[in-house]
Amino acid sequence: xxxxxxxxxxxxxxxxxxxxxxxxxxxxxxxxxxxxxxxxxxxxxxxxxxxxxxxxxxxxxxxxxxxxxxxxxxxxxxxxxxxxxxxxxxxxxxxxxxxxxxxxxxxxxxxxxxxxxxxxxxxxxxx
Amino acid sequence: xxxxxxxxxxxxxxxxxxxxxxxxxxxxxxxxxxxxxxxxxxxxxxxxxxxxxxxxxxxxxxxxxxxxxxxxxxxxxxxxxxxxxxxxxxxxxxxxxxxxxxxxxxxxxxxxxxxxxxxxxxxxxxxxxxxxxxxxxxxxxxxxxxxxxxxxxxxxxxxxxxxxxxxxxxxxxxxxxxxxxxxxxxxxxxxxxxxxxxxxxxxxxxxxxxxxxxxxxxxxxxxxxxxxxxxxxxxxxxxxxxxxxxxxxxxxxxxxxxxxxxxxxxxxxxxxxxxxxxxxxxxxxxxxxxxxxxxxxxxxxxxxxxxxxxxxxxxxxxxxxxxxxxxxxxxxxxxxxxxxxxxxxxxxxxxxxxxxxxxxx
Numbered sequence: 001x002x003x004x005x006x007x008x009x010x011x012x013x014x015x016x017x018x019x020x021x022x023x024x025x026x027x028x029x030x031x032x033x034x035x036x037x038x039x040x041x042x043x044x045x046x047x048x049x050x051x052x053x054x055x056x057x058x059x060x061x062x063x064x065x066x067x068x069x070x071x072x073x074x075x076x077x078x079x080x081x082x083x084x085x086x087x088x089x090x091x092x093x094x095x096x097x098x099x100x101x102x103x104x105x106x107x108x109x110x111x112x113x114x115x116x117x118x119x120x121x122x123x124x125x126x127x
Numbered sequence: 128x129x130x131x132x133x134x135x136x137x138x139x140x141x142x143x144x145x146x147x148x149x150x151x152x153x154x155x156x157x158x159x160x161x162x163x164x165x166x167x168x169x170x171x172x173x174x175x176x177x178x179x180x181x182x183x184x185x186x187x188x189x190x191x192x193x194x195x196x197x198x199x200x201x202x203x204x205x206x207x208x209x210x211x212x213x214x215x216x217x218x219x220x221x222x223x224x225x226x227x228x229x230x231x232x233x234x235x236x237x238x239x240x241x242x243x244x245x246x247x248x249x250x251x252x253x254x255x256x257x258x259x260x261x262x263x264x265x266x267x268x269x270x271x272x273x274x275x276x277x278x279x280x281x282x283x284x285x286x287x288x289x290x291x292x293x294x295x296x297x298x299x300x301x302x303x304x305x306x307x308x309x310x311x312x313x314x315x316x317x318x319x320x321x322x323x324x325x326x327x328x329x330x331x332x333x334x335x336x337x338x339x340x341x342x343x344x345x346x347x348x349x350x351x352x353x354x355x356x357x358x359x360x361x362x363x364x365x366x367x368x369x370x371x372x373x374x375x376x377x378x379x380x381x382x383x384x385x386x387x388x389x390x391x392x393x394x395x396x397x398x399x400x401x402x403x404x405x406x407x408x409x410x411x412x413x414x415x416x417x418x419x420x421x422x423x424x425x426x427x428x429x430x431x432x433x434x435x436x437x438x439x440x441x442x443x444x445x446x447x448x449x450x451x452x453x454x455x456x457x458x459x460x461x462x463x464x465x466x467x468x469x470x471x472x473x474x475x476x477x478x479x480x481x482x483x484x485x486x487x488x
Contacts, residue, residue, distance in 0.1 A: 036143075036350070037160045039440040040416055042470070058470070060418055062159040062440055063350050084416060 003028070004095050008111055009120035010071040012053070015095065018111060023072050026099040027059060027090065030124035035061040038090045041068070043079040043101050050076060050103065052110050057100075059090065072110050074103035131176035132267045132325030136332050140346055148239025150177035150264075153348040162351035163442055166314050169343030170273030172335060173352060175320070176328065179242030180262040181249065183233040187256025192226065192233075194390050195252055197374060198382045203228045208294045208311050210382060213248065214392030218373040218399060221248055223364055227296050227309055234307065234322065236268070238364045267328035271335065271344075272318030272355075274486075279339045280319055283331075284308060288319065302331050313352060315359025316486055354439045357449065360410070360482025366421065366437045367408050367451055375399045376407045376453070378481065406433060409459035410483060411467070413448035414475035419467045426466040426473060427458035435467060443484040450476070 007015040013031035017024040032038060040060040050056050050070045057068040079101045083089060090098035115123065128151045137144060142153035153174065156162060165171045183192070189201040198211040207228050213221040222241040227234040237245045242263050249259055271280055277288045286299040286308065296309035304327040312318040323331060336344060353363065360378075362368045367377045374383060375396055385397055399405050413419055419438035424431055438450035450467070458465055461480050466473035 036155060037158050040418055042417065062354060063154070065418075065420060087416075 003117035003121050003124075005117050007095070007117065008071070008114035009117065009123075010053075010069065010114060011123060012069045012071075013124070014069060014071045016071045016111075016114065018105070018108075021105050021108070022077070022102055023074060023105050024099050024102045025070060025072075026094055027068070028120070028124065029094050031059075032091050032094045032098070035059060035064065035066060037062050038087045041083050041087050041090065041100065043068075043083070044070075044076045046076050046079060048076045049106075050074060052113075060087075068100070070103070071114055072103070073106040075106070076101055076103050078102040129177075129264055131174055131264070132328040133174040133176060133269075133332050136329055136346075137174065142346070142348060145349075147349060148177050148242070150239065152177055153346070154350045155348040156346045159348070159350040159354060160442060162345050162347040163354050165343055165345035166273045166316055166347060166351065166355055167443055168274065169345070170271055170275040170279055170318070170339070171314075171345050171347035171351065172332065173270040173272065173347050174332070175268040175270055176264070176266070176325065177239040178268055179235075179237035179239060179245060180266045180268065180322070181235040181237065181246065182260040182262055183235055184231070184258045184260070185256045187254055188233050191252075191254050191257045193387055195249075196224075196390060197384065197392060197396065199384045199387060200226055205230055206295050206297060208296050208309050210294075212368070212374045212379065212382060213245065214374065214390075214396065215370060216391060216395065218375070218392045218395035219370040220364065220368040220372065220374055220377075221245065221370065223362060223368055223374075223379075225311060227307065229296070229298065229307065241364060265325055267323050267325045269321045269323070269328060269332060269335075270312055270314075270318060271321070272312045272314040272347075273316050275339075275342060275344075276316075276318040279335065279342065279344055280308075280321075283335070283338075302327075302334055304331065306331075313359075313361055314355035315361070315482065315484055316355075353437075354441065357437050357439050357451070358441050358443050358482070358484035360484075362408070363437060372408070372453065373399060373405075376405050378408055404456060406453050406455050407459050408436065408451050409454045409478045410481035411435075411450040411452055411465065411476040412444070412479050412483075413450065413467065414477070416448070417469050417474055418448045419450035419452075419469065419474075419476065424468045425452045425454060425458075425476075426468065427454065427463070432458045432465065441483060449483050451481075454478075
């Protein structure tokens, strides 16, 4: 799957969609494929202050627990509650209904350290 | 890293490979949940060639093996298979195994991770009248598991599969190749295990898949196998059975034959049964959506009581999260409420009877 062009990416295989001062975060198609069948996600609490590259939760497949990092800092404003009963949405549609959480950006300048779609493509192709 | 005779098939199918028991083995093909579903409703094909295979020959095998194991070997009928456990003097498990009694020899299948240890153990206790041959990595082992196993395998085998009883075996030909077929498995479903020379394994594997893919036969990895065995209440060495966790603690009292003459571990196990005060493996169902994982602490009455030994989402147990835990007797009683600590938060769980899943009669 090609990387959506309207997103920015982290080396930890998260994406963020910047919309004004709001960021929407998820994991990439490469990440969901590597993890396999996702059965559970643990997301940060609404209102939590999170810092760029900080551990904010977990994504669990049948076999493994993987840490979830946030690609940008901010205050969590919303989490994808539908994943509680349908974590497999992250496998089906990682850039759409499988989004994880939204936050109010603390520092718009942080996005400079994130990867472009083309740069992320290179990283994920190397595995 | 060693490779099984089917390694090329796994690579060609783009399976995800991981190190296991010294071999590079497929953990999944299409996905653990899809493979699990195939085994429960149609059939799945597993490469188990990493497991240790020893051939035992000689008039003394039965008596010798009865001194080393907790279940009865000498009472096995020709063509019978039987689960058994080799213990240490304290009653802990060296390995859990299956003996297959053939007309002129015995097959002993041991866990891959224990194959070297078991080979040394058998040789250290070797007696006149017993000859051992190590076929680990040379003989292949393919399992077909699932309700359609008979239907899919019968056209390619020259014995009547539906007449073969559970935990019996037969010398046969599969696709014309010499094989031992056994009605055994580790999934909780009907199925067969096929012992063949490694040279013939790729052809049998690919022929079965090609001919029966349309009926839903799926290649399956160790990931699905672990979920299937946990649902079916079967112990996995290193988890529910270890050098420290005895078969009695693991709920395998049925396999312990205290009426046998002396065998390694007998006194310790008999005393444990008598006292009945030991920590034991309990089945848990989690109350919430968070999976319990190996090593997570378990609390009973607010106090730390034990730890999770295996845990998984269980599609055949209402999509709940199930687990095993080693718990004191009072906490391990069916119906007891306990808590599992997951990343610092305690989550409710209930002790339930195992197996978690039984196939429809």
